Amino acid sequence: MNKTTMEFVVYMIHACANMWNLSPKQVYQKLQATGCIDEYLVPNYDILHTQGSGYLVDDILIIRC
Template structure:
């Protein structure tokens, strides 16, 4: 998902990883919801991550 977000947001994977760790997206959103997210398309999950970050004040 880091690479998918990096491609969508025109950022490097390391920049995306920093944003995700800064907002605790990986541990609080992706890992706990893995089973549900695993059934969704990549573009849907990227949009969910974008919204998760936006709610936390991080614009990508």
């Protein structure tokens, strides 16, 4: 994972935490446990970083990351 992708993942963790009223630590643990970071956010960075954060938070919730 390069620096830009890592910054995106951190940004998304905080966006999810804000929308779901959880701490970033809780969100990170949930996303890591479900494989969302390594199997969804990182491999699809090129496409996902062009989307709005609200859309992505909803998308993560829908795919149950």
